Amino acid sequence: MTMSRRTLMTALLGTVAAGGALALLRGMTSPADAAPAVTVWKAASCGCCGGWVDHMRNAGFPVTVHVVDDVDPVKARLGVPERLQSCHTAEVDGYVLEGHVPADSVARLLRERPAAKGLAVPGMPQGSPGMETGAKDPYQVVLFGGSAGMRVYETR
Structure with missing residues (x-):
């Protein structure tokens, strides 16, 4: 079988591209490998806490x-x-x-690393992770424990 120059070049380029893609994939880590561990404390009777745990795991954490x-x-x-408390509490990094x-x-x-104690979503707003009921109430993610006290970090 005689191989044309074009067929040979196409095969070589395909091999190089596949090898490059494989090298890139080998260098990548999964999100679960890169994300720090989250430790959660919750009551046994709280189902929405389990929904939040699932949300965090699905995001790679x-x-x-601890019940x-x-x-x-x-x-x-x-x-x-x-005034910032909700149903469960967690620590991460x-x-x-x-x-x-x-x-x-x-x-x-975790990217920005502000000088603060952490983040809170006070109460149990409908539509927040773990509280998906079909309704969606606007809510705030509050940064707390820093030199500036409490401030809105994000509005959802």
């Missing part, structure tokens, strides 16, 4: 869940202000997460 009888002592130990904080807000927090 490895999550460990406790009372989450309030955890909130107190981590310094979550009463030195920050506190209170309530239904979206995973992309957490990713932004």
Whole structure:
């Protein structure tokens, strides 16, 4: 079988392209490998907390869940202000997460590394991660514990 110059060049370029793509894929890490671990404290009776945990895992965060009888002592130990409290509390890479904080807000927090204690979504707003009921209420993601006190980090 005689191979034309064009066929040979096409085959060679295809091989080089496939090898380059494979090299790129080998150098990539999965989001779960790159994302820091999230530790969550929640009550056994809270179903929406499980929805938030699923949301974080789907975003690539490895999550460990501690089911406790009372989450309030955890909130107190981590310094979550009463007016920002929600149903579950978490820690990630030195920050506190209170309530239904979206995973992309957490990713932004970890990228920007502001001098703060963490992020909170006070209450349990409809439409926030874990609270998807079909309704969507506007809500705020609050940065707290920094020198500026509390401030709106994002409005959703």
